[in-house]
Amino acid sequence: MRGLPLNKVKMADVVQQATRENAIERMSATFSAVESSGQLDINELQKIADSIMYDVIDRPENLLQLTDIRLHDTYTFAHSVNVSIISAMIGRLLKLPKEELSLLTLGGLLHDLGKIKVASEILNKNGRLNDEEFSEIKHHPEEGARRIMEMADMLPHPEILARIAEEHHERLDGSGYPHNKKSNEIHSFSKVVAIADVYDALTSERSYKRPYTPSVTRNIMVNLSKGHFDESLIHLFFNNVAVYPVGTILKTIYGFGIVTKCEFGHTETPSICVFADNEGNMKDKPERIDLKDDGTRAIEMEVSGIELLHFIHKLTFNPMVYLTEEA
Numbered sequence: 399m400r401g402l403p404l405n406k407v408k409m410a411d412v413v414q415q416a417t418r419e420n421a422i423e424r425m426s427a428t429f430s431a432v433e434s435s436g437q438l439d440i441n442e443l444q445k446i447a448d449s450i451m452y453d454v455i456d457r458p459e460n461l462l463q464l465t466d467i468r469l470h471d472t473y474t475f476a477h478s479v480n481v482s483i484i485s486a487m488i489g490r491l492l493k494l495p496k497e498e499l500s501l502l503t504l505g506g507l508l509h510d511l512g513k514i515k516v517a518s519e520i521l522n523k524n525g526r527l528n529d530e531e532f533s534e535i536k537h538h539p540e541e542g543a544r545r546i547m548e549m550a551d552m553l554p555h556p557e558i559l560a561r562i563a564e565e566h567h568e569r570l571d572g573s574g575y576p577h578n579k580k581s582n583e584i585h586s587f588s589k590v591v592a593i594a595d596v597y598d599a600l601t602s603e604r605s606y607k608r609p610y611t612p613s614v615t616r617n618i619m620v621n622l623s624k625g626h627f628d629e630s631l632i633h634l635f636f637n638n639v640a641v642y643p644v645g646t647i648l649k650t651i652y653g654f655g656i657v658t659k660c661e662f663g664h665t666e667t668p669s670i671c672v673f674a675d676n677e678g679n680m681k682d683k684p685e686r687i688d689l690k691d692d693g694t695r696a697i698e699m700e701v702s703g704i705e706l707l708h709f710i711h712k713l714t715f716n717p718m719v720y721l722t723e724e725a
């Protein structure tokens with residue numbers, strides 16, 4: 399088979415991989431310290447938040463493309479880091495002053511602190527949670543807020559950090575937990591972290607579920623979860639996420655194409671290189687098309703998962719080769 403392996407296409411993310419890896423490692427140490435001594439090394443935590451924030455500020459030209467580098471038992475730490483990155487990105491888009499951006503980034507890191515108290519068998523359970531397990535999970539927002547307030551003298555604006563931890567599972571229509579708060583009762587930072595939290599959870603792989611693609615995740619969050627999230631925040635967010643990341647295979651009205659470029663504000667209508675007709679027969683000459691001229695109607699479906707493997711196998715050709723030509 400010609401071309402590059404599917405998993406070897408590297409795209410620029412809003413943070414460097416080294417920043418992410420380092421942050422996950424340090425978060426793991428921070429959570430252990432809180433668990434064993436109830437003490438938090440705020441300098442260490444602030445360093446993590448700052449490294450994320452400065453990457454996000456320095457790389458505004460990059461769309462969000464989360465890289466899944468987490469290991470099985472580091473899920474909570476990697477998740478906290480991703481939530482922090484996404485929150486920082488939304489904060490930057492909102493043009494928050496640096497001090498507030500730093501606080502929001504820190505809030506993302508600490509939002510799930512209360513999970514320290516939840517048994518790891520429940521957190522990593524392979525399958526659906528029963529009622530009892532779910533009610534244990536439901537305590538983590540308040541537990542997190544309580545722990546943050548216990549360490550209040552070590553933290554900047556602890557009352558806001560505690561609200562983020564307590565409110566990140568609240569939903570604007572009052573359907574969330576623990577207090578069924580409604581839109582005007584929820585802090586704006588908690589609304590940001592809620593979006594970051596759900597986006598990362600849906601796009602990540604867990605022992606009990608496959609990751610959803612960014613476009614499926616967008617559909618779930620924008621269309622199937624109406625009333626849950628702040629409308630303007632969610633649109634701002636998805637305008638800056640690679641909804642169809644470079645390398646995605648799309649079935650379009652022009653045939654099968656591979657995404658070669660995605661742009662800010664047009665994340666749902668990327669540029670593609672059409673390499674096969676609608677029946678899947680290779681074209682003699684691939685054609686480059688910018689889908690923003692047609693709008694989303696040109697896209698029939700995204701080819702992903704097992705379907706993608708079958709498709710590539712049948713082609714006996716790896717369309718990723720068009721990405722290197724693009725470069």
Ligand SMILES: [Fe+2]
Nearest residue numbers: 509510566567
């Ligand atoms: Fe949570």
